[in-house]
Amino acid sequence: MAALTDLTIAQLSATLAKKEASAVEVADAHLGKLDEHRALNAFITETPDKAREMAKASDARRARGEAGLLEGVPLAIKDLFCTEGVQTTAASAILKGFVPPYESTVTANLWKSGAVMVGKTNLDEFAMGSSNMTSHFGGVENPWKRKGDNRKLVPGGSSGGSAAAVAAYMVPGSTGTDTGGSIRQPASFCGIVGLKPTYGRCSRWGVVAFASSLDQPGPFARTVEDTALMLQAMSGHDPKDSTSAPLPVPDFAAAARNPDIRGMRVGIPKEYRVDGTSEEIVTLWARGVDMLKAAGAEPVEVSLPHTKYALPAYYIVAPAECSSNLARYDGVRFGLRVPGKDLTELYENTRGAGFGKETRRRILIGTYVLSAGYYDAYYRKAQQIRALIARDFKQAFEKCDVLLTPTAPTAAFAAGDKMDDPVTMYLNDMFTIPASMAGLPGISVPAGLDKDGLPLGLQLIGRAFDEETLLRAAAALEKAAAFSGRATGY
Amino acid sequence: MSLIKGETGEWEIVLGLEVHAQVISDAKLFSGAPTTFGADPNTQVSLVDAAMPGMLPVINERCVEQAIRTGLGLNAKINLRSIFDRKNYFYQDLPQGYQISQYKDPIVGEGAVEIDLPDGKTRTIGIERLHLEQDAGKSLHDQHPSQTYVDLNRSGVALMEIVSKPDMRSADEAAAYLAKLRSIVRYLGTCDGNMDEGSMRCDVNVSVRRPGGELGTRCEIKNVNSIRFVKQAIEYEARRQIEVIESGGTIKQETRNFDSGRGETRSSRSKEDAQDYRYFPDPDLLPLIFTQEYVDQIRATLPELPDARKNRYIKDYGLSPYDAGVLTAEKETAEFFEAVAKGRDAKQAANLVTGDFFAMLKRRSATVETSPISAANLGKLLDLQADGTISGRIAKDLFVAMEETGKDPAVLVEERGLKQVTDTGAIEAAIKAVIDANPGQVAAYKAKPTMFGWFVGQVMKSTGGKANPKVVNELLKKVLDA
Numbered sequence: 001m002a003a004l005t006d007l008t009i010a011q012l013s014a015t016l017a018k019k020e021a022s023a024v025e026v027a028d029a030h031l032g033k034l035d036e037h038r039a040l041n042a043f044i045t046e047t048p049d050k051a052r053e054m055a056k057a058s059d060a061r062r063a064r065g066e067a068g069l070l071e072g073v074p075l076a077i078k079d080l081f082c083t084e085g086v087q088t089t090a091a092s093a094i095l096k097g098f099v100p101p102y103e104s105t106v107t108a109n110l111w112k113s114g115a116v117m118v119g120k121t122n123l124d125e126f127a128m129g130s131s132n133m134t135s136h137f138g139g140v141e142n143p144w145k146r147k148g149d150n151r152k153l154v155p156g157g158s159s160g161g162s163a164a165a166v167a168a169y170m171v172p173g174s175t176g177t178d179t180g181g182s183i184r185q186p187a188s189f190c191g192i193v194g195l196k197p198t199y200g201r202c203s204r205w206g207v208v209a210f211a212s213s214l215d216q217p218g219p220f221a222r223t224v225e226d227t228a229l230m231l232q233a234m235s236g237h238d239p240k241d242s243t244s245a246p247l248p249v250p251d252f253a254a255a256a257r258n259p260d261i262r263g264m265r266v267g268i269p270k271e272y273r274v275d276g277t278s279e280e281i282v283t284l285w286a287r288g289v290d291m292l293k294a295a296g297a298e299p300v301e302v303s304l305p306h307t308k309y310a311l312p313a314y315y316i317v318a319p320a321e322c323s324s325n326l327a328r329y330d331g332v333r334f335g336l337r338v339p340g341k342d343l344t345e346l347y348e349n350t351r352g353a354g355f356g357k358e359t360r361r362r363i364l365i366g367t368y369v370l371s372a373g374y375y376d377a378y379y380r381k382a383q384q385i386r387a388l389i390a391r392d393f394k395q396a397f398e399k400c401d402v403l404l405t406p407t408a409p410t411a412a413f414a415a416g417d418k419m420d421d422p423v424t425m426y427l428n429d430m431f432t433i434p435a436s437m438a439g440l441p442g443i444s445v446p447a448g449l450d451k452d453g454l455p456l457g458l459q460l461i462g463r464a465f466d467e468e469t470l471l472r473a474a475a476a477l478e479k480a481a482a483f484s485g486r487a488t489g490y
Numbered sequence: 491m492s493l494i495k496g497e498t499g500e501w502e503i504v505l506g507l508e509v510h511a512q513v514i515s516d517a518k519l520f521s522g523a524p525t526t527f528g529a530d531p532n533t534q535v536s537l538v539d540a541a542m543p544g545m546l547p548v549i550n551e552r553c554v555e556q557a558i559r560t561g562l563g564l565n566a567k568i569n570l571r572s573i574f575d576r577k578n579y580f581y582q583d584l585p586q587g588y589q590i591s592q593y594k595d596p597i598v599g600e601g602a603v604e605i606d607l608p609d610g611k612t613r614t615i616g617i618e619r620l621h622l623e624q625d626a627g628k629s630l631h632d633q634h635p636s637q638t639y640v641d642l643n644r645s646g647v648a649l650m651e652i653v654s655k656p657d658m659r660s661a662d663e664a665a666a667y668l669a670k671l672r673s674i675v676r677y678l679g680t681c682d683g684n685m686d687e688g689s690m691r692c693d694v695n696v697s698v699r700r701p702g703g704e705l706g707t708r709c710e711i712k713n714v715n716s717i718r719f720v721k722q723a724i725e726y727e728a729r730r731q732i733e734v735i736e737s738g739g740t741i742k743q744e745t746r747n748f749d750s751g752r753g754e755t756r757s758s759r760s761k762e763d764a765q766d767y768r769y770f771p772d773p774d775l776l777p778l779i780f781t782q783e784y785v786d787q788i789r790a791t792l793p794e795l796p797d798a799r800k801n802r803y804i805k806d807y808g809l810s811p812y813d814a815g816v817l818t819a820e821k822e823t824a825e826f827f828e829a830v831a832k833g834r835d836a837k838q839a840a841n842l843v844t845g846d847f848f849a850m851l852k853r854r855s856a857t858v859e860t861s862p863i864s865a866a867n868l869g870k871l872l873d874l875q876a877d878g879t880i881s882g883r884i885a886k887d888l889f890v891a892m893e894e895t896g897k898d899p900a901v902l903v904e905e906r907g908l909k910q911v912t913d914t915g916a917i918e919a920a921i922k923a924v925i926d927a928n929p930g931q932v933a934a935y936k937a938k939p940t941m942f943g944w945f946v947g948q949v950m951k952s953t954g955g956k957a958n959p960k961v962v963n964e965l966l967k968k969v970l971d972a
Binding site for chain 2: 081082088090095098100101102104204205206207208209211212213239240241242243320321323324326327328330332333334343347367370371372375379
């Protein structure tokens with residue numbers, strides 16, 4: 001029998017259902033991996049006691065015949081989700097030691113479906129970054145390494161810890177949040193599946209906010225089916241989040257188990273062929289098109305003319321919202337307080353010490369673009385661009401059912417690279433940001449390895465609230481790509 | 491138009507008011523926390539009000555309905571689509587670091603209010619807009635020698651900011667506007683209008699100009715919390731501005747505070763600290779959209795408002811505009827008056843309510859709700875006079891007895907034997923007694939008929955005021971002139 005930690009969520013569920021293992025045994029096996037790979041720094045807080053306690057309760061439920069969708073499945077939670085009684089930091093010094101007296105809707109939904117929490121994963125501070133290097137708790141190491149090169153690589157970001165934990169088989173699934181690519185890009189870098197649902201599909205209540213109009217929780221797992229199972233448990237209308245969609249939750253898992261894409265029109269946006277994309281990724285993208293075509297889909301060239309404006313517009317909208325969202329970290333009610341001689345100094349000392357460099361940079365950019373005299377030139381214009389981007393997609397989806405693009409322009413890079421010029425780092429999200437700006441669902445599926453043996457993902461983008469079609473296409477791509485790479489040497 | 495005389499000629503004051511009215515609602519604008527006044531500090535605070543990480547606002551429909559009601563009461567345009575914006579600034583009692591307000595697209599647009607001036611005239615004051623916003627918490631600076639305490643009970647409470655056009659020209663007009671606004675929201679049940687408890691607060695924009703000339707630079711006087719202070723603040727500030735201009739200075743646009751102890755306004759913020767609020771649409775909230783049907787449903791539930799009621803009193807009851815205005819300013823007073831007047835002579839009822847009754851309330855610092863005399867009993871008092879049971883003089887005494895005991899006047903009349911005597915036999919006997927006892931006066935009357943009144947007084951006195959004065963007059967005349 002395979003090791004419990006090698007099983008997917010679907011396989012674990014079957015194993016648990018057949019009573020071949022208890023939830024406590026499953027939790028212990030995964031906690032052992034947390035011990036073994038602590039050097040990756042994937043977790044900010046490990047919760048072994050809580051995991052065992054939840055696993056015990058899960059076994060009791062199963063014994064009573066009350067097993068939920070994810071009954072007994074151990075999961076890692078991005079440390080941006082507030083978890084009742086468990087430290088929640090957003091990887092920032094300003095929230096170090098903060099223990100919320102409440103549970104986010106998404107995690108509450110997961111626990112309701114029987115899942116077990118093993119810990120809170122590392123991330124870029126306040127989810128701002130594409131390398132996990134901006135975490136106050138240090139960077140995360142990607143379990144993958146280049147062939148014959150022992151240098152540490154980044155797992156991507158911001159949900160780097162969640163992606164690394166799944167890639168290193170510490171957990172079969174984890175939660176992330178995606179604002180401009182924070183699930184899809186690390187999934188690509190770590191050779192796993194990462195799904196950003198439609199904006200409004202998963203509640204943002206209890207998720208530390210970065211950019212409210214873009215933030216969306218979603219799952220990581222090693223298979224498309226597993227991400228579907230997780231999404232099923234995570235999503236649903238939440239009256240506590242005004243932007244949560246009042247829609248029923250479809251049977252995502254059924255969609256993911258049906259890779260029949262005959263007749264499906266797959267759009268290939270020509271504007272995604274941009275300089276700076278690695279040759280290998282361009283080749284992989286073409287192969288992806290062939291694979292879907294071979295599976296019966298019909299490739300269609302489409303145009304998304306405003307694509308090139310998406311990145312600059314994103315770096316106005318997201319910092320603007322962040323500058324306001326992060327105002328509450330003021331040293332008055334919770335988190336870090338560095339005293340000063342008066343209120344202004346208290347703010348300056350606290351926020352100066354509590355926020356890292358990238359967070360401060362984005363707060364400054366956001367404050368600037370919202371300032372009197374600049375609002376029209378920046379924020380308003382960016383919102384106009386955003387509307388045009390959404391229109392581009394709408395028009396494209398008249399000609400196709402899903403879009404296929406690369407997830408990221410490169411494979412995982414070395415820790416410390418791209419740190420000198422923030423724009424170089426921002427460019428990592430050039431393929432993921434447009435869908436974020438339009439609120440559309442996207443999924444990254446591992447589709448191959450580059451010449452250094454590093455995983456590369458392809459992104460599929462779907463219509464709003466049509467994750468089912470997206471999952472079917474993803475399952476087809478997964479089946480055709482038959483990605484079997486596995487990180488070694490960590 | 492009332493002008494102020496300065497050293498160099500006459501000046502006109504131009505005034506606009508921004509009134510913050512706390513919405514009557516069980517819960518806050520974006521959270522379920524209660525809004526009771528006077529609760530212990532920080533006991534009415536939800537996770538949203540304290541701006542804990544990851545918390546999100548959800549609009550309270552009741553507050554939206556109240557804002558629409560108020561807009562309709564101000565004869566204003568209701569915007570079926572409005573937007574909530576964030577007004578960003580740092581302060582210890584503003585947990586989110588921004589106030590959720592409405593900036594470019596408020597829920598209510600232009601409207602108009604008719605104000606009643608002391609001389610009985612009316613004027614129309616334009617409403618610029620009404621928008622919904624969150625209140626901040628309260629900073630307590632006097633609880634600790636070096637620290638400030640923060641009470642978040644008020645944080646997130648729904649306010650309606652009602653902005654007038656710069657249509658007022660005197661402190662009296664501003665006072666009348668504020669009084670009318672208060673009256674309207676109280677009629678509507680959308681704000682309790684209680685300025686002492688801060689549920690209605692007022693910012694006054696003051697500028698001066700030569701009559702009919704270009705508008706001057708305005709100063710905003712913040713948080714003036716009674717109608718009396720509004721008048722004082724305006725009068726002081728207008729004088730100050732005129733003095734500055736007349737002595738060759740210029741007015742700089744600024745925010746000022748009113749010191750009610752000294753009756754002065756003082757500059758509160760220098761230009762260097764000018765705030766840039768970085769307004770932008772709150773991404774946590776969708777645009778607020780409702781249908782015209784929804785507005786119409788609310789309109790159908792509006793009560794009769796003070797102006798309509800006042801006009802009805804003038805038309806149906808024949809009251810003077812002044813009395814009608816006084817009686818309708820407060821919904822409770824109007825209802826009290828109507829209960830007294832129902833089925834009776836409305837003018838007499840109005841005289842009694844605005845006269846003795848109001849004087850009694852004032853003397854006792856009471857309101858119609860706490861009055862010892864109920865409307866039903868006051869009405870009975872009028873009935874007892876109308877059917878001749880008591881005289882006007884007895885009515886005065888009876889009123890005092892009612893005030894002291896709170897009893898039904900009919901019961902008091904019985905208890906104290908105050909019934910008017912119309913029995914001619916009893917009155918004739920009293921007249922005979924007076925005449926027999928005062929032969930000298932009778933003689934004097936023959937020479938000087940104006941003495942008649944003295945005899946009436948004596949008879950009334952001897953009957954304890956209970957004799958019907960009309961009957962006394964008739965009979966006395968007969969006897970004396972015989």
